[in-house]
Amino acid sequence: MTPTSKKYIVKLSDDDLKRLDKILRQKNTSETVANRIRILKDMDANHPPVKTYKQCASDHGISEPTITNAVRKFVNEGLDATIKLKRSVNSDNAQRKVDGRVEAKLLEVACGPVPKGHSRWTLRLLEAQMKIILDEPISREAIRRTLKKQLRPHRSDYWCLPKKEDPEFIACMEDVLDVYKFPYDPKVPVVCMNEKPYQLLGEVRDSWAMRPGDNKKVDSEYVRKGTCSIFAFVEPLGGRHHTSVREHRTAVDWAEEIKYMVDEMYPEAEKIILVMDNLNTHKPSSLYKTFNPEEARRIIKKLEIHYTPKHGSWLDIAEIELNMMTRQCLSRRIPDIETLRKELSAWESKRNNSYALVNWQFRTSDARIKLASLYPKL
Numbered sequence: 369m370t371p372t373s374k375k376y377i378v379k380l381s382d383d384d385l386k387r388l389d390k391i392l393r394q395k396n397t398s399e400t401v402a403n404r405i406r407i408l409k410d411m412d413a414n415h416p417p418v419k420t421y422k423q424c425a426s427d428h429g430i431s432e433p434t435i436t437n438a439v440r441k442f443v444n445e446g447l448d449a450t451i452k453l454k455r456s457v458n459s460d461n462a463q464r465k466v467d468g469r470v471e472a473k474l475l476e477v478a479c480g481p482v483p484k485g486h487s488r489w490t491l492r493l494l495e496a497q498m499k500i501i502l503d504e505p506i507s508r509e510a511i512r513r514t515l516k517k518q519l520r521p522h523r524s525d526y527w528c529l530p531k532k533e534d535p536e537f538i539a540c541m542e543d544v545l546d547v548y549k550f551p552y553d554p555k556v557p558v559v560c561m562n563e564k565p566y567q568l569l570g571e572v573r574d575s576w577a578m579r580p581g582d583n584k585k586v587d588s589e590y591v592r593k594g595t596c597s598i599f600a601f602v603e604p605l606g607g608r609h610h611t612s613v614r615e616h617r618t619a620v621d622w623a624e625e626i627k628y629m630v631d632e633m634y635p636e637a638e639k640i641i642l643v644m645d646n647l648n649t650h651k652p653s654s655l656y657k658t659f660n661p662e663e664a665r666r667i668i669k670k671l672e673i674h675y676t677p678k679h680g681s682w683l684d685i686a687e688i689e690l691n692m693m694t695r696q697c698l699s700r701r702i703p704d705i706e707t708l709r710k711e712l713s714a715w716e717s718k719r720n721n722s723y724a725l726v727n728w729q730f731r732t733s734d735a736r737i738k739l740a741s742l743y744p745k746l
């Protein structure tokens with residue numbers, strides 16, 4: 369059925385529109401009623417332009433049959449019947465509301481282990497489980513509303529999880545946090561360093577450009593072009609940023625990057641305080657693998673190295689730099705190292721020209737409160 373069909377035509381008065389807008393603004397309006405109101409407004413012949421069913425479905429994330437049903441109900445039964453949900457007393461949606469006891473039990477189940485054969489809890493699974501526990505049904509909509517206020521069992525975050533009561537983690541963490549309290553000193557800069565692997569990918573077919581009302585189309589097939597390693601250096605208080613692309617991630621690559629930092633980025637510095645993770649190549653011994661002893665020792669004497677703890681990469685400010693780099697520059701397919709270097713060079717120039725500083729707020733006093741479980745119990 370199209371919006372120009374003679375059989376089902378929506379006509380709303382100005383008063384009807386005001387009433388619908390008022391209902392739409394109310395917090396307790398259900399999503400079903402809200403969708404019906406949006407459909408009626410989009411299909412209203414008295415207030416053009418009238419959208420097609422396809423446009424309306426795309427704008428509101430609903431199906432075209434839902435639009436057809438809403439329009440038919442309006443024409444056959446009127447406005448009140450369309451925006452008022454009538455449920456059977458025996459339906460799930462007519463069951464009792466979730467009280468505090470039921471909510472606590474629901475959260476306990478949703479935070480607990482999922483049934484075998486499933487990776488996560490779903491509304492359908494929770495509905496069945498709660499019916500067993502309570503010996504009476506509770507609607508999926510009530511479960512959804514309760515979980516929306518409290519937690520999202522269908523989502524999870526990847527995080528570095530340290531061990532409980534870990535003195536080694538605490539020692540490294542407080543050491544790094546003390547470094548971040550140092551005032552800015554151009555003669556003794558604090559520099560954070562990190563690196564990440566990057567997959568080079570080529571396109572099999574050209575993408576289709578975006579156009580109004582439609583997304584960019586990118587083909588799911590791609591060509592693997594190998595991997596490389598991206599090094600990132602950031603001076604939080606000096607606003608200096610540097611990125612570099614290497615074909616490999618070896619001790620030699622790290623040593624050459626450190627030499628560049630010492631001789632090219634900070635040749636006038638008396639000492640460079642370097643914060644980084646304890647990757648196997650991030651060691652002074654890598655300098656001896658690459659340069660003669662005199663040169664290696666010269667570079668090491670200009671460094672004061674502080675390692676972040678294992679499972680504590682979030683303490684490295686360069687990790688923030690890499691995350692921003694990924695979102696702003698790398699979230700696409702780049703086919704070769706030369707293109708990657710040009711793109712990162714442009715991104716680096718913009719960062720340096722904007723003099724982007726990092727205002728680190730997390731202190732040792734905060735850690736001793738928020739991360740109390742990591743401290744040994746004496």
